[in-house]
Amino acid sequence: MTGLRARKRQQTHDTLSRVAIELFLARGFDQVSVTDIAAAADVSKPTLFKYFASKQDLALHRIADHAGEAARVVEASTAPPAEALLTHFLTGLDHRDPVTGLNDDSHVLAYYRLVFTTPALATHLHQFIAADQAALAAALAAAPSAALAAKSADGLAAEPSSGPRFDADLDAQLLAAYLSSTQQILARRNWEALSAGQSAAARHPLAVAEATRAFRALGTRVGP
Known part of the structure; x- marks a missing residue:
């Protein structure tokens, strides 16, 4: 029962x-x-x-179904965080997952237009995003070696041998903010292109290239 x-x-x-x-x-x-x-x-x-x-x-029920998804992807993978999330995003593009923005079904396009153009919904969406980002930061903090590997590969200046030492939580929060923003920007660009009349099939190659470039900006090795 x-x-x-x-x-x-x-x-x-x-x-x-x-x-x-x-x-x-x-x-x-x-x-x-x-x-x-x-x-x-x-x-x-x-x-x-x-x-x-x-x-x-x-x-926002449809979007809430993806709550904590990025954190779960990172936790389940042995790859660097950016690589794991890139692979997940590319799979979403291939399957036309609406959360990637690459779905040209008229109902899906209208739904996201509703969310993005309604102030009350846009505000609520930011609350979901903030919660997801916090969950991702927690997942990254729990796997500091992966997070630090991704960070150091970026070519950012290393911490000086003398001077202040930064909290690992800061690295996790900054990396989570970057990864979360990357996914949002990519999805929004895809949705805007499709809303302007481009088909998902026509947009797909550029969507893949943009996602690969964006996640590689962190300096992780994500494939050829």
Whole structure:
């Protein structure tokens, strides 16, 4: 029964988000109320709030599914962090994962337009990004040898033999910020290109080249 109950709960969770996003795309985020969503999903408002704390959470459910993904990729790999995340991003490009921005399905393009152009959603998205970046920093700090290898390979100036010694947590936080920003910029560039009319297939070679260049900017060896 526990498994069945969990599946039903997940189905309700997904249905609420799907219905909400359909309404947001049709009418605009600010023109849809929680009451509208509950009515369309045939549930009560108290039931809806058991699953989602706010309209923003309903809209960003698809993105929230990727919460902590970068940290998990780094933790599961023996490769340097940038290499592991590059490989993961390239796989996403090949599979047209919407999170890479390289998906030209009209519904996906409209969804990201909604997120990027609605101030309340853009603000909430930054909260997700900050949490993901913190999780990635924690993963990097737990594997200092990999993080430091990536950092030193960048050709950045080494710490002087005398003078202040920097906390390893700082290195992890800086590296996490770089990697997180890299993924966001790449995904946004892909989405903008597709929104302007380019197909995912036509964009793919440049998307791969840009991702490779961006992650290699950290100086890690990521392939030929």
